[in-house]
Amino acid sequence: MVQETRILHTADTHLGYRQYHSEVRRQDFFKAFETVIKDAIDMQVDAVVHAGDLFDSRNPTLEDLLETMNVLSRLKVANIPFFGIVGNHESKQSTQWLDLFEEMGLAGRLGKAPKMVGDVAIYGIDSVPKSKIPLYDYSGFEIPESLPENCRKLLVMHQIMPPSPYPDWDCAEVIENLPFKADAILLGDYHEYEKIKVGESWVTYSGSTERNSASEKEPRSYSIITLSGEGLEISRRTIPTRNFLFITAKVYGEEKPFEQIFSAVNEHLEEIPESVVFLDVSGDSGSVLSFSEIEEYLLSKGALVAKVKDARIKEGIPEEVIKVAFHDPDRAVAEELRRMSLNDGGLIVDEVIRSPDVPRSRVDEETENRLLGLIEAIDFKDPDFMIKIPVSHVSPVDPSSSVSSIESSGSVSSIESSGSVSPIDSVSTVSPSSPSSSAIIKEPEELKPPGAAEEIENPKPAGVTEFTAAVAAKSETLMPPVRIQRSESLNESLNKIFEKHDVVPESPETAGSIAGSVETAVEDEISKVTPDSGVITAPQSSSPVSFSDNSQTGFSAISPPESIPSPEILKENSEADADEKPVDGKLSEEKPVGVPDKATKTVKQSHRKGKEKSAVPRQYNLGDYL
Known part of the structure; x- marks a missing residue:
């Protein structure tokens, strides 16, 4: 004769839910759960089975935990086992609250190994996310040989399945793939009482014990599952709740x-x-x-x-x-990613973060590994490799400006001088808006003596014809117009100019001759640039060159010196050089008296801004940086 077994089936108690921000409503959910446990004790059922969402949150308060332990302890005193599975509301990444209660002897967690209640074996499947349902592994369920011959088998799940109106998982598929015959599937997650038969198995929802929303207008309830020799019977019991x-x-x-x-x-x-x-x-x-x-x-x-x-x-x-329209969220995400125009690295990060197969604890590690693989696959030595920069509109520049400009597509660089006095303020190369292809050399207005020439135009091309044409066509890819390979002659000429300019002219005639020499020397060096090669020769030096972005102005410039020494220092240097002036009237090429020897003595940064600052500008090696 088969023994009769009665099991109380409940679910969705949502303990700790402070509905409408009301402490009274939080207590209502506990009172409903206490009512279920009290009925179980009064009816002396063989077990209580909870089908998920015992708590409303995965992080219940300490008060919620203590009250739950107090209620479950009443079942333990009555020698009635409490079994449950993990619902979607309370699910944690590793150890679950049911594991804690199991260690305390207050509950048992259902799984692929059966829990025996008389001659009934009860299995459980925790809540499975919708995206992982097609990947669920039905293997691993244990069927001990010691099970009774006429053993009934129950499966407890927390999923939206038929008879729910919006199922995520098909009951027939589950029953077909199980390695054992399930007499009934006890469900949670749908808050209304339902009962249907799929094949030879019963499928039932017990409903929630309290109203979680205004749409739940039906009375709350739990179910009693009775298994006997006559078969399986499911009955419903309602719970008095707040109106x-x-x-x-x-x-x-x-x-x-x-x-x-x-x-x-x-x-x-x-x-x-x-x-x-x-x-x-x-x-x-x-x-x-x-x-x-x-x-x-x-x-x-x-x-x-x-x-x-x-x-x-x-x-x-x-x-x-x-009107309300519903769209596919995956399609909305795809459209947003297309609008963002992410590169390969951005798409990898998005894929890793939204992948259901990557645990949250491994998102950083997986992202780093995928990005490293992407970087290793890139051949940076490939001659066709380039980085495209958005094009900025070409704006006309006044060719008479004291700052030289080269309009380039989306890139602006500035070479700033940190030396002392320089006789040359700036060198202006050809601008696309300029009608003529000429280079203009100007002197600083502070040092320009009266009677000196205003500006001298170089009739020869500046050597950037191809680059100018590319800029005018608004090329999308930035390519360097010129490259400085060596420029010994340019550096030697500049050294001579700087040394000659240490002596301050005392008369308009002397000033005019110095200005003429400066203009002639620089003009000769600039004229060496050929329009075909686009190569400027410059001397090699270890002096640093600093580059700065000036994207607002839209040009490349050689900035003027940071400061100009006072007339007293210039006069002292000129008097010291006058004593050593050769008879033939040529300027001395030796180092001025006022300039300290950098090879034997280090000048502090703070001294460079005072009177000890040399009147001779530093030499720059442009070829090492461009």
């Missing part, structure tokens, strides 16, 4: 709308106390209502929670505006 009261008030015209609403509320004065009240206002939309005033009136009548909804038809709103 949810729904009131409808219609407003006609614009006169005295509050009186009409309060009149509808007064018809339910006996039901309002200690109830959760939902008031729907319908009718004419002409008057403006204050929801807070209506809610205060409901609370004054004893309502625990008051919620007001304005369901009146709004005039002047097109019907299509209030």
Whole structure:
């Protein structure tokens, strides 16, 4: 003779849920759970099975844990086992709260190994995310040989399945793939009571023990599963819970709308106390209502929670505006990624973060490994490898400006001088907007003596014809127009110019001769640039060159010196050099007296800004950096 076994099936208790921010509602959820446990003890059932979502959160408060342990301890005293699975609300990454209760002897966690209740074997499957349902592994279920010959088998799950109206998992598929015959599947996650038969197996939802939303209008319940020689029987038991009261008030015209609403509320004065009240206002939309005033009136009548909804038809709103459309979230994500125009690295990061196969704890490691693989696959030595930069619009530049400009597509660089006095303020190369292909040399206005030439034009091309044409065509890829390979002659000429310029001219005639020599020397060096090769020769030196971005101005420039020495220092240097001046009248090429020897003595950074600053500018090796 088969022994009769009775199992209480409950689910979705959502302990700790502070609904509507009310502490009273949090206590209501515990009271409903206590009612279920009390009935189990009174009926002396053989076991209590919980089908997931014991807690509303994966991080319940200490108060919630203590109260739950207190309720479960009553079952332990009555020698009634409590078995459960993990729901989607309470699921943690590793150790679950059920594991804690199992260590304390208050509960048992169901899995692929059966828990025996008499001659009934109970299995369990924790909540499976929707994206992982097709990948679920049905292997691993244990079927001990010691099971009784007529052993009944139950499977507990927490999924949306038929008879739910919006199933994520097919019951027939589960029953077909199980390695054992399931007499019944006890479900959780759907908060309404349901019962259907799929093949030879019963599939049932017990419903939630408390209302989690206003849409759950049916009474709350749990189920009793009775297994005997006559078969399997499922019965439903309802639970007394707090009243949810729904009131409808219609407003006609614009006169005295509050009186009409309060009149509808007064018809339910006996039901309002200690109830959760939902008031729907319908009718004419002409008057403006204050929801807070209506809610205060409901609370004054004893309502625990008051919620007001304005369901009146709004005039002047097109019907299509209030239509609701649902789109595929995966398609929306794909469209957003396409709009963002991510590169390969960005797509890899997005794929790793949204992949259901990568645990959260391994997102950083997996992303790093994938990106390293991408970088290793790139051949940076490939001559065709380039980085494309967005093109900026070419703006015309005044060729008479004291700062030279080369308009390039999306790239601007500036070479700044940190030396002392320089006789050359800037060298202006050809601008695309300039009508002539010439280079202009100018002197600083502070050092330009009276009578000196204003500017001298170099009739020869500047050597950037191809680069200028590319800029004019708004090329999308930035390519360097020229490259400095060696420039010994340029550096030697500049050294001579700088040494000659250490002596301050004392007369207009002397000043004119020095200015002429400066202009002639630099003109000769610039004229060496050929338009075909686009190569500027420059001397090799170990002096640093600093580059700075000047994207707002849109040109490359050789900046003027940071400071100009005072006339007193220039005069002292000129007098010292005058004593050593050769008879033939040529300027001495020796180092000025006022310049310290850098090879034997290091000049501190702070000294460079004072009177000890040399009047001779530093030499720059442009070829090492461009």
